[in-house]
Amino acid sequence: MIEVWGFKPRLQTCEIGIRMTSTSAQPVRLSQRWQWASRQAIGFLMAQAVDNPQVLSLAAGLVDPQSLPIAETREALEHLFADPVRARHALQYGTTAGSGRLRHQVIEHFAGLEGSTVSALGLRPEQLVLTTGSQQLLSLVGEILVDPGDIVLVAAPTYFAYLGTLEGLGARIVPIETDADGMRLESLERVLTELDRQGELSRVRFVYSVSYYENPSGISLSAERRKGLVDLARRWSRAHRIFVLEDAAYRELRYDGPELPSLWSCDPSRQHVIYAQTFSKSFSPGVRVGCGILPDELVRAVCDRKGNEDFGSSNFSQHLLTEVFDRGLYRPHVSLVQQACRAKRDTMLAAAQRHFGDLPVVTWVRPHGGLYVWMSLPKEVATGFDSRLFQVAVKEEQVMYVPGELCYAGPPEGRRRNEMRLSFGVQDATGLEEGMRRLANAVRRVLE
Numbered sequence: 001m002i003e004v005w006g007f008k009p010r011l012q013t014c015e016i017g018i019r020m021t022s023t024s025a026q027p028v029r030l031s032q033r034w035q036w037a038s039r040q041a042i043g044f045l046m047a048q049a050v051d052n053p054q055v056l057s058l059a060a061g062l063v064d065p066q067s068l069p070i071a072e073t074r075e076a077l078e079h080l081f082a083d084p085v086r087a088r089h090a091l092q093y094g095t096t097a098g099s100g101r102l103r104h105q106v107i108e109h110f111a112g113l114e115g116s117t118v119s120a121l122g123l124r125p126e127q128l129v130l131t132t133g134s135q136q137l138l139s140l141v142g143e144i145l146v147d148p149g150d151i152v153l154v155a156a157p158t159y160f161a162y163l164g165t166l167e168g169l170g171a172r173i174v175p176i177e178t179d180a181d182g183m184r185l186e187s188l189e190r191v192l193t194e195l196d197r198q199g200e201l202s203r204v205r206f207v208y209s210v211s212y213y214e215n216p217s218g219i220s221l222s223a224e225r226r227k228g229l230v231d232l233a234r235r236w237s238r239a240h241r242i243f244v245l246e247d248a249a250y251r252e253l254r255y256d257g258p259e260l261p262s263l264w265s266c267d268p269s270r271q272h273v274i275y276a277q278t279f280s281k282s283f284s285p286g287v288r289v290g291c292g293i294l295p296d297e298l299v300r301a302v303c304d305r306k307g308n309e310d311f312g313s314s315n316f317s318q319h320l321l322t323e324v325f326d327r328g329l330y331r332p333h334v335s336l337v338q339q340a341c342r343a344k345r346d347t348m349l350a351a352a353q354r355h356f357g358d359l360p361v362v363t364w365v366r367p368h369g370g371l372y373v374w375m376s377l378p379k380e381v382a383t384g385f386d387s388r389l390f391q392v393a394v395k396e397e398q399v400m401y402v403p404g405e406l407c408y409a410g411p412p413e414g415r416r417r418n419e420m421r422l423s424f425g426v427q428d429a430t431g432l433e434e435g436m437r438r439l440a441n442a443v444r445r446v447l448e
């Protein structure tokens with residue numbers, strides 16, 4: 001029996017009394033959507049960071065501050081604003097799907113990542129929608145495909161912010177086991193078979209996969225499994241289409257290891273894979289440009305929803321990015337980010353070896369890209385917010401990590417509780433070394 005979890009029908013709306021200066025204050029009625037969105041761990045993590053500013057954070061998933069593209073952005077902006085006509089365009093509203101020029105450039109860039117050309121791949125800029133970061137694309141895809149009670153299949157573990165997004169839509173989220181090669185396809189097939197037996201196949205909407213250097217585990221889906229995953233989605237699409245939502249957020253942050261094909265490229269029909277990408281990791285999250293390449297039937301639907309939300313992401317950012325591409329500033333910058341992050345990854349891994357090397361019960365994944373090292377402790381050592389380790393780490397050793405259990409969907413008792421996500425994005429080499437030293441101290445104290 002597959003237990004699908006995450007959707008708890010609560011038909012009554014929630015009333016919350018908000019203290020106000022006036023004595024006649026009425027209770028505020030918040031929606032069910034708010035209730036679904038209200039259990040996010042991210043708020044607690046941020047509060048911990050704010051309440052404990054002296055704490056060294058290995059938790060924040062921010063990009064390397066030192067390699068943010070200040071000079072590139074200044075050059076692009078100076079150029080853009082030297083021309084009043086283009087400057088006025090940039091400062092005006094844009095369109096819902098985004099600037100035609102940038103869509104064209106991004107689709108060309110994507111074809112390059114695929115090692116091909118736009119025409120050889122049969123791509124059209126109209127298949128691409130520009131969004132406010134890829135988070136908005138992921139959210140819009142959820143909104144157009146998921147009704148409360150529908151099912152989404154995800155890796156265990158996976159990107160915890162998207163688990164929050166899906167819960168916020170009332171989705172039932174089913175975790176699929178993973179190993180060193182990513183999502184296990186036998187497990188996925190077993191879950192689909194069981195859901196079919198339970199008469200629930202019609203509720204399955206998509207499989208979500210962070211295909212490169214997964215946040216949090218750093219693992220990439222192997223080349224064989226990529227083909228197999230798309231194939232499974234196609235085979236199990238009976239009365240309706242089951243999509244694969246490929247989140248390629250970290251694709252360009254590759255430091256070594258094989259260059260893997262996208263899930264998108266494993267779907268020559270172009271019907272099953274929704275591809276999400278972002279310029280947050282490779283350029284700047286402050287610019288906040290992401291995009292989706294969508295099967296034809298979904299472009300209109302995503303734009304309809306987006307029209308209701310913002311009728312177009314920042315036109316200014318899109319013009320800025322166009323200028324960055326036009327002036328040839330993007331690729332050299334990505335190389336710089338790769339170099340910087342590769343060095344930081346190596347620093348964190350060396351520090352892990354130095355401080356945890358004599359503790360064979362502690363293991364970690366060596367990622368080929370991305371921003372995270374996933375560390376496992378003995379089963380009995382819990383890492384959650386309420387654990388002794390978290391308290392010792394934050395209050396006494398003054399170091400913070402993301403508890404691994406936040407990255408699991410499904411019932412709490414089924415989640416692994418002994419893992420940590422460590423980010424090498426924010427700290428410099430000294431901070432990484434010191435953070436790992438403090439963390440090892442905390443772990444040793446709990447293991448004693």
Ligand SMILES: Cc1ncc(COP(=O)(O)O)c(C=O)c1O
Pocket residue numbers: 061132133134135136159210215247249277278279280281285288289290
């Ligand atoms: C796996 C993954 N997907 C998507 C995002 C969203 O990033 P953005 O909205 O900045 O593109 C993030 C951000 O950390 C992420 O880790």
